[in-house]
Amino acid sequence: xxxxxxxxxxxxxxxxxxxxxxxxxxxxxxxxxxxxxxxxxxxxxxxxxxxxxxxxxxxxxxxxxxxxxxxxxxxxxxxxxxxxxxxxxxxxxxxxxxxxxxxxxxxxxxxxxxxxxxxxxxxxxxxxxxxxxxxxxxxxxxxxxxxxxxxxxxxxxxxxxxxxxxxxxxxxxxxxxxxxxxxxxxxxxxxxxxxxxxxxxxxxxxxxxxxxxxxxxxxxxxxxxxxxxxxxxxxxxxxxxxxxxxxxxxxxxxxxxxxxxxxxxxxxxxxxxxxxxxxxxxxxxxxxxxxxxxxxxxxxxxxxxxxxxxxxxxxxxxxxxxxxxxxxxxxxxxxxxxxxxxxxxxxxxxxxxxxxxxxxxxxxxxxxxxxxxxxxxxxxxxxxxxxxxxxxxxxxxxxxxxxxxxxxxxxxxxxxxxxxxxxxxxxxxxxxxxxxxxxxxxxxxxxxxxxxxxxxxxxxxxxxxxxxxxxxxxxxxxxxxxxxxxxxxxxxxxxxxxxxxxxxxxxxxxxxxxxxxxxxxxxxxxxxxxxxxxxxxxxxxxxxxxxxxxxxxxxxxxxxxxxxxxxxxxx
Numbered sequence: 001x002x003x004x005x006x007x008x009x010x011x012x013x014x015x016x017x018x019x020x021x022x023x024x025x026x027x028x029x030x031x032x033x034x035x036x037x038x039x040x041x042x043x044x045x046x047x048x049x050x051x052x053x054x055x056x057x058x059x060x061x062x063x064x065x066x067x068x069x070x071x072x073x074x075x076x077x078x079x080x081x082x083x084x085x086x087x088x089x090x091x092x093x094x095x096x097x098x099x100x101x102x103x104x105x106x107x108x109x110x111x112x113x114x115x116x117x118x119x120x121x122x123x124x125x126x127x128x129x130x131x132x133x134x135x136x137x138x139x140x141x142x143x144x145x146x147x148x149x150x151x152x153x154x155x156x157x158x159x160x161x162x163x164x165x166x167x168x169x170x171x172x173x174x175x176x177x178x179x180x181x182x183x184x185x186x187x188x189x190x191x192x193x194x195x196x197x198x199x200x201x202x203x204x205x206x207x208x209x210x211x212x213x214x215x216x217x218x219x220x221x222x223x224x225x226x227x228x229x230x231x232x233x234x235x236x237x238x239x240x241x242x243x244x245x246x247x248x249x250x251x252x253x254x255x256x257x258x259x260x261x262x263x264x265x266x267x268x269x270x271x272x273x274x275x276x277x278x279x280x281x282x283x284x285x286x287x288x289x290x291x292x293x294x295x296x297x298x299x300x301x302x303x304x305x306x307x308x309x310x311x312x313x314x315x316x317x318x319x320x321x322x323x324x325x326x327x328x329x330x331x332x333x334x335x336x337x338x339x340x341x342x343x344x345x346x347x348x349x350x351x352x353x354x355x356x357x358x359x360x361x362x363x364x365x366x367x368x369x370x371x372x373x374x375x376x377x378x379x380x381x382x383x384x385x386x387x388x389x390x391x392x393x394x395x396x397x398x399x400x401x402x403x404x405x406x407x408x409x410x411x412x413x414x415x416x417x418x419x420x421x422x423x424x425x426x427x428x429x430x431x432x433x434x435x436x437x438x439x440x441x442x443x444x445x446x447x448x449x450x451x452x453x454x455x456x457x458x459x460x461x462x463x464x465x466x467x468x469x470x471x472x473x474x475x476x477x478x479x480x481x482x483x484x485x486x487x488x489x490x491x492x493x494x495x496x497x498x499x500x501x502x503x504x505x506x507x508x509x510x511x512x513x514x515x516x517x518x519x520x521x522x523x524x525x526x527x528x529x530x531x532x533x534x535x536x537x538x539x540x541x542x543x544x545x546x547x548x549x550x551x552x553x554x555x556x557x558x559x560x561x562x563x564x565x566x567x568x569x570x571x
Contacts, residue, residue, distance in 0.1 A: 049193065129198060144221065201244055286315065351439075387433070492522070527568055527570060
């Protein structure tokens, strides 16, 4: 199998669903980068700047500009419909190239714009340029109120049962937080590496236009939105069929300055959103009601007139657990993190009879237009049930936030293996899609799970396991740029054996044993010593490293699996 894989050539394949683009799927990209960085922090520059350049997948769908998706609907007002269409020119280009291994990728026109001579040139950029493009295109989707990221392509975010939100000119605060995360990581990394980022000329123009809008103090919120939205639509029009192939090197200091301004704008949006709640817990969704508009003189295929919005009013929806889950990712202050969790516990998101967290508060009185979840009885499916995937996302963020006691308290009643299995209704290691909450009219079903789900919740649990056993960043760089290994377990004292030890397999090949003679919670202790052993069965010779980290060659040796076992002493 290894020989076959080595001789194989990777061919990317994807199939556009012809329905639109999810507002959140991109938000997992940074998680992959951060996971790589947690093991190879000394290789980030090579992997992002110098690795093989990446192509762009060419979708048959094209997102409409506002003038061709904002419509007046009789009896409802302005809606955003049919935001994405199957582009016949893209379909034609894809059909002409569908037998080629690179037939699903975007092309560059090349010098002089000669399509005939350059029709087979697949355009590629460095991975770091992809991240910059991701940040910029999401940042320029900030809604008219400067709150959430617009759902402008027919699809909502993580909660697909909110499928009516795009039509309501909906926007999501979770995507604002995730955009901020990308910007914060890029800023830190670009500043550390100090190298320019080469991007498509079209993207450089969008960055310049967004920077001009950020710097123009004369623009009010609506004028800023109009300027940035127009620049975004111009960018999309320029790259709809081809990249030009022209490139611009964005200097590190200039890019850092832009990221600072953009992230400050996003932070202001998060702070502003708190005015719509208790001032602590971030809301999840907004609708933007168009209160003033002009007709463009055109109509869509069912006769609804296209309009140009002139004024908006933001309307917040009830609390959803996704809001504080993503919010915790952006908060550095421990006291604020704890306050957010305390407020969630005190809110209607917490289901006290079950000791678990509901996907949302009561949706009573909300419009059916918001999505299919309104068709379900409260406590069932996505309407005010305990949705395990989001619950596990919340538990994971408690752990990442350093709220260890709160995390383990939540797991006592929120992890299936701790539940009454006669009530839960399935094996302890199997997650269901949802658990019937106490909002459901039939109390006999409270706590029962339905629909086996082995993807999202399981992925979150694996992240939880890794954080509990190894910590958020096992490998890091010290102030001198040297590689260091620093394990930071989050095990409670009750999970250590009677002899004070706990074991796990690290990197798939290193047996790590924690020694906890004081029997304390691991997060209240510090690593005092490492013993690195060539054999897991060898209790004798070892390389002993005093202190909380292993550095240099020894850290590299552990990562390269040159040591079979590591004993870690806590005190």
